[in-house]
Amino acid sequence: MPCERKPMRYGHSEVTSFEITLTCGSDGDVRIWESLDDDDPKSINVGEKVYSVALKNGKLVTAVSNNTVQIHTFPEGDPDGILTRFTTNANHVTFNSSGSRVAAGSSDFIVKIVEVVDSSQQKTLRGHYAPVLSVALDTSDEFLASSSCDGSVTVWSIESQTQVAQWKILQKSSDVSNAKSLCRLAWQPHSGKVLTISLYIFKFSLWLLPVVNVVVWSPCGKFLAAGTVGGNLLIWDVEAKLCIERQKHEKGFTVCGMAWHPSGGRIAYTDTEGCLGLLEGVFSSSPSSSSTVQSTKVTKEKNDYDDLFDEDDDRMLDEGMSDSRSPVKKPVMEDDDDDDDLMPATGRPRNRGSFLDDDDNSQDVCVSQDPGSVKLNGVPEEDGSSAILLAVGPAVSRPVYEGPMPTQPQRAFQAGSTPVHLMHRFMVWNSVGIVRGYNDDQDNAIDVEFHDTAIHHAMHLTNTLGHTMADLSQEAVLLACEGTDELASKIQCLHFSCWDTHKDWIVDLPKGEDVCALCLGQGWAAVATSALMVRLFSIGGVQKEIFSLPGAVVCMAGHGEQLLIMHHRGTGFDGDQAIGVQLLQLGSKRRQVIHGEPLPLSRKSYLAWMGFTAEGTPCCIDSEGVVRMLNRTLGNTWTPVCNTRDSCKSKSDHYWVVGVHENPQQLRCIPCKGSRFPPTLPRPAVAVLPFNLPYCQTTTEKGQMEEQYWRSMLFHNHYGFLSSSGYEIDSEGQSQAEKEQQELLMKMFALSCKLEREFRCVELAEMMTHSVVTLAIRYASRSRRMAVAQRLSELALEKANQFQEEELEEEEPAYQRLAWNSGSRQAQVENGCEEEKEEDYLQEEQMDAEESTETRKQSKYASFSSILVSEIGVCDIYQGRVNPFKVSGAGKPSSSSAGQPRTTNVLDSMTMSSRKPTPLGGTSKQGKAPVLKPLAPKPKSKVQCVAQIQIKKLEDSQTEAEKVKAAPAATPPASVENIENRKPKTGFQLWLEDNRKSILADNPDFEEMDVIKQGMGRFRTLSAEERLNWTERAKGNSDPKKRKREDEGQVNDQMESDEGSAKKKKPLDTSAKLSAFAFNKE
Secondary structure, X not given: OOOEEOOOEEOOOEEEEOOOEEEEOOOOEEEEEOOOOOOOOEEEEOOOOEEEEEEEOOEEEEEEOOOEEEEEEOOOOOEEEEEEEOOOOEEEEEEOOOOOEEEEEEOOOEEEEEEOOOOOOEEEEEOOOOOEEEEEEOOOOOEEEEEEOOOEEEEEEOOOOEEEEEEEOOOOOOOHHHOXXXXXXXXXXXOOOOEEEOOEEEOOOOOEEEEEEEEEEOOOOOEEEEEEOXXXXXXXXXXXXXXXXXXXXXXXXXXXXXXEOOOOOEEEEXXXXXXXXXXXXXXXOOHHHHHHHHHHHHHOOOOOOOHHHOOOHHHHHHOOOOOOOOOOOOOOOOOOOOOOOOOOOOOOOOOOOOOOOOOHHHHHOEEOOOOOOEEOOOOOOOOOOOOOOOOOOOOOOOOOOOOOOEOOOOOOOOOOOXXXXXXXXXXXXXOOEEEEEEEOOOOEEEEEEEOOOOOOOOEEXXXXXXXXXEEEOOOXXXXXXXXXXXXXXXXXXXXXXXXXXXXXXXXXXXXXXOEEEEEEOOOEEEEEEOOOEEEEEEOOOOEEEEEEOOOOEEEEEEEOOEEEEEEEOOOOEOOOOOEEEEEEEOOOOOEEEEEEEEOOOOOOOOEEEEEEOOOOOEEEEEOOOEEEEEEHHHOOEEEEEEEHHHHOOOOOOEEEEEEEEOOOOEEEEEEEOOOOOOOOOOOOOOEEEOOOOOOOOOOOHHHHHHHHHHHHHHHOOHHHHHHHOOOOOOHHHHHHHHHHHHHHHHHHHHHHHHOOOHHHHHHHHHOOOHHHHHHHHHHHHHOOOHHHHXXXXXXXXXXXXXXXXXXXXXXXXHHHHHHHHHOOHHHHHHOOOHHHHHHHHHHHHHHHHHHHHHHXXXXXXXXXXXXXXXXXXXXXXXXXXXXOOOOOOOOOOOOOOOOOOOOOOHHHHOOOOOOOOOOOOOOOOOOOOOOOOOOOOOOOOHHHXXXXXXXXXXXXXXXXXXXXXXXXXXXXXXXXXXHHHOOOOOHHHHHHHHHHHHHHHHOOOOOHHHHHHHHHHHHHHOOHHHHHHHHHXXXXXXXXXXXXXXXXXXXXXXXXXXXXXXXXHOOOOHHHHHHHHHHHHO
């Protein structure tokens, strides 16, 4: 069928046609064309901008930019009222077959059906979650079809205003301007039983041809015309199932509008550039065409709808359609009619059973028992022939691949940048500053703005090289551009922190190698190229290492000495991306921390942002809004810490991330309404979102405290990493974070005690420090949880042993220094012990520092009592119970004064104690239940005071005798004060003195350093109890005051037992009291 394509002329982008042709566009005019050669078309101004136009029965309906659907008389163009209003602009309007109704779809996700005679009679259809692309009414006014940017095509029942069927077959987009296809819908005239959807044309089961943008039926309903994104014009004979005409746009622009002439012989079409064209010589209904159809039916052996798109469609595969917007470069001179023997590149046989391959939502379409139709779910049928798409003939059974489909790999992008095709865009927005790019008719420049002007002033750079990528640090600005046929890809660095006069340098990449991603670190720059390589540079321009990547790069980021690379590690399936992670340390100790492990992403999502927190922890965000952070303490796993979608008010809203901070815990981002990225002007406002780990039952008190504790643990891991990397850290902030974590553990412990979850209490205590475990023992004993207190006392002993071992390991360097000095100790004694005095002075300073450190550790949790009193009201229920801590004296008052009123909370009277928890022992006053001995010392009685005085005199005499006996002849006797101030010996030193002879006997050639090393090895092999005994002996020998207190405690225990027995007998022994009084007088 010969067809003539007329030269195009400027018109509009939207077209409709009857006896005359109507076009509309962004100039707000509707033009009436008598013919394509009409040099003076009549114009009707209907508004500032016209999005769609429809004409029927002398009524002209337009969708204009003031969010209204207006009606005008035709051809006069006089306003005839407003049919309906939307909150945003309407995208498409259409009449029904009789012209009595108008359907309109808007960007506010709503479809309205309005009566032309009475506009107050409206029906609203709600159910789309994105702007509506197209609407179409069937010939019987029973159904309405609509397509939307949410990826769905929906069929509605007009009467009930409900959805009848829905297919998720489109690619999702945020707005009509971002949609790949307008997806115009069209019902077959007269019968209204076939709905055509502008989607894809499938030649093979795995081969995809260009996207169809618009489809229209001929007035007779026998021919179907379509316009594609690539500029193809196709016409099919539906009955003969043949492609009868194919034309190509002269410039390859996208066809966005088509309309048949009522006679069927001509088709008017428009493109996105506003040009109007005409196809003539198209015969829609004639006896010759009917006879041709009949003869074709007889000779055609195969009867399925793949034949509708066969014939010479194969030449389209050779037209270089990878870029759908590029014009045809090499026309094909010959057609290959015999394509039955063709096989796709994958080697699989062709699938002629269906030409639309749906995704997981294909269950919305049901196939009837009759192989001749594919019917709508829930649509009533009269003759069993109502069908969606086109009727399908008897299919030949062939093997069909039903496995997962591969996902298109994500392209490389620069974190914090907006799309490259924008004229005004953000090239990068990070925690240092903002780099904007301008590429319009007036200027092609780059603006650099710093958040802190103390780093550098704002800069304006001329973009003569056409840079499209940028990164910004506190040292430099790194820019890069892709190569062309004449010029190589270039890297330009503006080192503004340089101290010399030459502050910029440029490097050309090898021919055929383009920059895909770049980043800056502390003193270095990295560039990933299309050759699957990463090139490292110094900040001054020196080329450094080069290494290859296992896949195409997706994104890169740098922070300090860390380089984070995201790359493709394979082909993803079913919409999932397969991305690998590499984390490298580029400092003095160069190493690879993460070796290409897969990056976890949400289902059917892609990587949207990647970088580091302000503290240097890797972080990533996917397209579903899930924020994940690297957990270094759990084997470099990724933990979800936030979901930005929870803060979005609408499904089309998103948050564009610009920075992540761990202290304070902030996610800095820009809210984008109806899009994924913000405009450059006006300057967008930055919002702050909180973090929230997805723990279970966060509405309960237990779940909230668990989420707070583990979030605090995760967000303060950077202290350990920074300190191990040699950076200075905020010790005050670290101690405050540890304090908060221990407070949360103590609150959860108190809640578990209240709920009688004793096993859970012990589990929580295992995560506590030794000091907080002591406080938990007190709380458990006062809460009458004796089993918990017993287990916690054992746990405290284990923690004390572990703490002792850690101290021993820390003291190893000190022992080594002592060994180096021991060889000259005898010479120091002979020379007057001057160096020994200096060493004693240093030891005293070290002991003072250790005591101050221990004091800080003990005072770290001094506020637990007040916090628990104010926040955990679990102690009021214990009023009136027996106090297990009450001293069983003979009528003596307890530790609290008698005049002091009884406290309402048992934690008010708690005091911190550095003594280790004592084991269970003793009995209560009634002798029934075992209780813990109180950690605070008991008040002393008069008998105890007498015993202490006697023991003190005995100890003084024994100590003086031992000092005189043990003093060497060459050393003058030291005073008691000097002995007490001298640094005490450790358990290891005491053990080494006793076992030195045995070590030397086994190894007579050992020097002093070797003896100490051998002794440390043997000391570690001792059991924990033996090491603890040696430590206690060392403390007892070195601290006479402490030994006195221990002896006093033993005598006190003896006196208490004697006093208890005396109380039972109740003797009147006045001589004992008098002798005590006389002794005190002495």
